[in-house]
Amino acid sequence: xxxxxxxxxxxxxxxxxxxxxxxxxxxxxxxxxxxxxxxxxxxxxxxxxxxxxxxxxxxxxxxxxxxxxxxxxxxxxxxxxxxxxxxxxxxxxxxxxxxxxxxxxxxxxxxxxxxxxxxxxxxxxxxxxxxxxxxxxxxxxxxxxxxxxxxxxxxxxxxxxxxxxxxxxxxxxxxxxxxxxxxxxxxxxxxxxxxxxxxxxxxxxxxxxxxxxxxxxxxxxxxxxxxxxxxxxxxxxxxxxxxxxxxxxxxxxxxxxxxxxxxxxxxxxxxxxxxxxxxx
Amino acid sequence: xxxxxxxxxxxxxxxxxxxxxxxxxxxxxxxxxxxxxxxxxxxxxxxxxxxxxxxxxxxxxxxxxxxxxxxxxxxxxxxxxxxxxxxxxxxxxxxxxxxxxxxxxxxxxxxxxxxxxxxxxxxxxxxxxxxxxxxxxxxxxxxxxxxxxxxxxxxxxxxxxxxxxxxxxxxxxxxxxxxxxxxxxxxxxxxxxxxxxxxxxxxxxxxxxxxxxxxxxxxxxxxxxxxxxxxxxxxxxxxxxxxxxxxxxxxxxxxxxxxxxxxxxxxxxxxxxxxxxxxx
Numbered sequence: 001x002x003x004x005x006x007x008x009x010x011x012x013x014x015x016x017x018x019x020x021x022x023x024x025x026x027x028x029x030x031x032x033x034x035x036x037x038x039x040x041x042x043x044x045x046x047x048x049x050x051x052x053x054x055x056x057x058x059x060x061x062x063x064x065x066x067x068x069x070x071x072x073x074x075x076x077x078x079x080x081x082x083x084x085x086x087x088x089x090x091x092x093x094x095x096x097x098x099x100x101x102x103x104x105x106x107x108x109x110x111x112x113x114x115x116x117x118x119x120x121x122x123x124x125x126x127x128x129x130x131x132x133x134x135x136x137x138x139x140x141x142x143x144x145x146x147x148x149x150x151x152x153x154x155x156x157x158x159x160x161x162x163x164x165x166x167x168x169x170x171x172x173x174x175x176x177x178x179x180x181x182x183x184x185x186x187x188x189x190x191x192x193x194x195x196x197x198x199x200x201x202x203x204x205x206x207x208x209x210x211x212x213x214x215x216x217x218x219x220x221x222x223x224x225x226x227x228x229x230x231x232x233x234x235x236x237x238x239x240x241x242x243x244x245x246x247x248x249x250x251x252x253x254x255x256x257x258x259x260x261x262x263x264x265x266x267x268x269x270x271x272x273x274x275x276x277x278x279x280x
Numbered sequence: 281x282x283x284x285x286x287x288x289x290x291x292x293x294x295x296x297x298x299x300x301x302x303x304x305x306x307x308x309x310x311x312x313x314x315x316x317x318x319x320x321x322x323x324x325x326x327x328x329x330x331x332x333x334x335x336x337x338x339x340x341x342x343x344x345x346x347x348x349x350x351x352x353x354x355x356x357x358x359x360x361x362x363x364x365x366x367x368x369x370x371x372x373x374x375x376x377x378x379x380x381x382x383x384x385x386x387x388x389x390x391x392x393x394x395x396x397x398x399x400x401x402x403x404x405x406x407x408x409x410x411x412x413x414x415x416x417x418x419x420x421x422x423x424x425x426x427x428x429x430x431x432x433x434x435x436x437x438x439x440x441x442x443x444x445x446x447x448x449x450x451x452x453x454x455x456x457x458x459x460x461x462x463x464x465x466x467x468x469x470x471x472x473x474x475x476x477x478x479x480x481x482x483x484x485x486x487x488x489x490x491x492x493x494x495x496x497x498x499x500x501x502x503x504x505x506x507x508x509x510x511x512x513x514x515x516x517x518x519x520x521x522x523x524x525x526x527x528x529x530x531x532x533x534x535x536x537x538x539x540x541x542x543x544x545x546x547x548x549x550x551x552x553x554x555x556x557x558x559x560x
Contacts, residue, residue: 167461
């Protein structure tokens with residue numbers, strides 16, 4: 001008899017609650033396993049030296065319904081691509097993020113957990129010299145990597161403290177008008193539907209957990225947190241990193257963010273130590 | 281014997297000086313007579329109710345070497361186009377600017393006599409929605425009339441207190457970088473050569489008048505002033521109304537402005553009353 005089953009008998013309603021909660025966050029299927037593992041590190045390994053044991057990874061991914069073989073392949077791939085390193089100690093393995101992996105999750109965390117997006121103190125708008133399409137595409141790539149947003153051909157918007165080349169006309173100040181045509185053009189195709197779907201599922205999850213999260217154990221809370229963060233970040237990081245007013249009225253990303261923040265507060269983050277100490 | 285000739289005999293060097301000065305300002309030929317007459321009103325008729333007699337117009341235009349028939353045609357044309365009105369009083373005529381004519385000269389005066397171009401406290405940069413060429417051309421026309429400058433397709437720069445439509449992305453602040461490609465693109469074709477030519481003539485005129493303007497009478501001073509203002513405004517008003525830093529390094533309009541201001545100060549403006557009272 002596993003710990004899981006033992007708990008089911010003492011708290012049957014809690015087990016049912018968790019099963020239904022996980023179902024709400026996995027029925028859309030197609031969880032990319034390597035990406036889920038990054039979400040696990042991103043939500044739980046907050047310090048540079050944090051290590052996650054193979055046992056804990058197995059426990060969490062199993063609760064999400066992922067297959068052990070798929071997890072093994074994903075871990076291999078993440079090691080090969082320089083995201084994580086592993087260390088054997090007897091029969092058990094331990095994983096940690098590489099510098100690159102930690103840097104990436106750290107950078108994304110600033111966006112993922114932000115309860116709201118404050119305006120930068122001031123903005124800069126850059127206008128490039130006239131140029132052919134191919135050269136402009138190169139500029140767009142470079143500037144987007146630096147944190148700028150393309151608002152028209154050869155026109156870039158960013159916080160005023162971002163570095164930019166000398167060859168642009170640059171104005172530094174406040175955005176005083178944000179017309180509808182621009183706000184509608186900001187999010188990429190399909191993102192609105194994605195946020196609306198997630199928002200509906202998170203609304204159901206909120207109702208389901210209403211008053212009940214105390215009944216979930218640390219591993220269950222971690223599992224749900226990771227799934228929420230996973231879905232949220234995969235949509236959020238496709239959206240330009242701009243305050244809400246840059247998006248269309250009623251943009252579902254806004255409601256979605258509120259749901260995510262509310263749920264993550266309810267499902268408070270267990271420490272890695274408490275999770276690793278739990279019986280697997 | 282005319283007054284002119286009488287003066288030549290008492291002050292031969294003064295007459296010679298004036299002849300050479302006028303030559304410096306008229307040898308390029310092609311003075312458009314109607315435009316010169318507007319320059320006369322612009323420099324001398326500073327008050328809404330100022331009247332210039334036909335006799336004074338004849339005296340000034342004759343000293344510039346313009347033909348009486350050409351002046352008559354120009355006056356007819358200016359009346360027909362709503363710039364001036366005329367009133368007969370016995371055998372003499374008197375001319376004054378219409379409301380439109382006064383408004384236009386008044387508006388131009390602010391630019392023509394400005395010793396330097398201060399930066400507005402802040403600028404606004406507008407970005408229009410994507411649109412077809414024809415619609416953009418219409419926008420450009422409207423916005424240029426409102427005082428904006430086109431800095432790229434669908435991109436407009438103006439002082440931040442100019443009114444602009446709600447359909448633009450607008451940022452309000454300071455211009456922090458003005459790249460060479462933009463400064464070179466600001467002046468229209470041919471303007472640099474025009475300023476350089478005028479600058480050279482004004483330099484010669486400054487040498488010629490050096491220490492001598494006291495020898496010129498009021499009508500002569502008025503004649504030279506009008507010619508200087510005339511050439512200056514015809515170039516200046518083709519240049520975008522922007523501070524010097526928006527133009528290429530060494531832009532001859534800057535040196536030209538300094539010459540114009542120096543000469544207009546030397547050739548201080550006679551009052552209309554003193555000019556009309558002078559014997560014709």
